Structures are given as structure tokens and as C-alpha cells.
Amino acid sequence: MLIVLSEMFLVGSGMIIRQVSADLPIEVIVLMRNLLSLVWMLPWILKYGQRDLPTQRIHLHFMRALIGVTAMSCLFYSWANLPLGQQAMLKQTGPFFVPIIALWWLKESISVRVKVAILVGFTGVALILQPQEGALHLAVFVGLVGAMLGALAKVTIRSMRGSESPQKIVFYFALFGSLLAAIPASLNWVMPSAEHFVWLFGLAATSTLAQLLLTRAYGLAPAGQLGPFTYASVIFATLMGWLIWQEVVNLLTFIGIAIVCLAAVIMLRGKLQT
Numbered sequence: 001m002l003i004v005l006s007e008m009f010l011v012g013s014g015m016i017i018r019q020v021s022a023d024l025p026i027e028v029i030v031l032m033r034n035l036l037s038l039v040w041m042l043p044w045i046l047k048y049g050q051r052d053l054p055t056q057r058i059h060l061h062f063m064r065a066l067i068g069v070t071a072m073s074c075l076f077y078s079w080a081n082l083p084l085g086q087q088a089m090l091k092q093t094g095p096f097f098v099p100i101i102a103l104w105w106l107k108e109s110i111s112v113r114v115k116v117a118i119l120v121g122f123t124g125v126a127l128i129l130q131p132q133e134g135a136l137h138l139a140v141f142v143g144l145v146g147a148m149l150g151a152l153a154k155v156t157i158r159s160m161r162g163s164e165s166p167q168k169i170v171f172y173f174a175l176f177g178s179l180l181a182a183i184p185a186s187l188n189w190v191m192p193s194a195e196h197f198v199w200l201f202g203l204a205a206t207s208t209l210a211q212l213l214l215t216r217a218y219g220l221a222p223a224g225q226l227g228p229f230t231y232a233s234v235i236f237a238t239l240m241g242w243l244i245w246q247e248v249v250n251l252l253t254f255i256g257i258a259i260v261c262l263a264a265v266i267m268l269r270g271k272l273q274t
Helices: 002-020 026-040 042-052 058-081 084-091 094-106 112-128 138-159 166-187 194-218 232-245 251-273
Strands: none
Touching: 002 058, 002 084, 002 194, 002 232, 026 042, 026 058, 026 166, 026 194, 042 166, 058 084, 058 138, 058 166, 084 138, 084 232, 084 251, 094 138, 112 251, 138 194, 166 194
């Protein structure tokens, strides 16, 4: 339930990014998303910060922020430049990277069924990564890189589950993310208007809620187990893209989505039987 709610809020974030990206550079959007997330968390910081914010794992928080801001930049770029449904599907390739990273880092085993699911899943991805005018769309590659880095960030969350609360993880991400994002934003700065700030506050709210829910979920279950529950967002994103922007996803992409969803079912059945 936490993961499904998180994904719905993330699709909402993607819709807002699509709205403001015509006027603001992606670098500025990433910076404002992190800065305004700190504003949304201010009541919690003032009430619990002195007690809950001290940490012995600052290096992991910084690493997670560095990976996460890079992933966020990639995903924001693809949200702005791809149909919502296609980008939502690309983001969902992250769960196929999670078991591989978790095996390498956390020594979590991968069953034969999950290995089959990963191979089937990337077959579907190959159909989503389809040529356009003789070349693969840059935004598709960027979205795939963002999904891979997002998977690494999720495994980082898993490694901190024993000592760090969801609020602490999200706070340090927003703090370090703001500092890291300020560098590229300063090189391509455009001042947001009052209307932009309204949208950006909404982006910070939906993103922060999504991150809190995701962080809580990945603290409750193994890193490779939750991925199959994220695919409801693809339907939601495709529907919203069609209703609002009249986006049409072609047949090959639909086939790729179906294959990736089949892989998710295979992965889920493998987890239920272990």
C-alpha cells in the first residue's frame, strides 16, 4: 500500500514537471524541489529535529543524496520530454536493477525465478527503447539511467533501515540535495514567477510525500520484494497523459509494457514462494 501511494504521488510530480518545464530549466526545478521540501518539513524539523536529526551515518546520507539528485535530474528530464506513460514505465525498470545491486551490496540472494523475471523485464525494456528516425530517443536513455540510479538509491535506503527514520533520511536528502543541485542550477538560472512557485510547492509536496512513503516501505521489506507493486502508476500515468495532453503510446511500447508487467508478476510469485 505504501509503495502504490508513493507511486501515485510520483506521477503527480511528473505531471507538475511537465507543466513547468516549458519555462524553467530542469536544473532549477531540481533545486527548488529540494529547497521547498525542506520548507514542507519545517514543522517536523522544529519539533523533533534536535532529538532525531543527529546521525552516525552522514556519509551514507551524502552518498544517497548524490546518487538521488543525479537520478532525479535524469527522471525530471525524461518526465519533461516523454509521454507520461512511457516515462512511468521506464522508471519502473528500477526494480529489475534492485535485486542485482542488493546482491552485490547487501548480499541478498536472487532466486532463479527472479533471474528469469529480470531477463524477461529487460526484453520488454528493449521494446520500449525503440528507434525514432534512426536513432534512440535521448530522453529514453536518460530515463533508463535515472531508473538505474534510483534503484541504487533505494538499496542505500535499505542499508540505513536499522538506525535512520524515514523523516531523517528524507531531511538529509533534501539538505544535501539542495547543496548539490545549487551548482548546476546557478549555471543555468531562471527566476521562477509567482505562478511557478505555486506549481513548485506542489511538486515539493508530492515528491516529499512520495519519498516518505517509499522510505518507510523500503524499511519494512527486502529491497527486491516491493518492485512489482509499483506498476499501477503506469496505468495512472498513461491515463493522465491521454486525458490532459492527448498523448498516444504506440503498439510496441504497449507490448513492452505488457512484457515488463509479466516480468513483475514472475518476480512477485517468486517472492511469495520463498
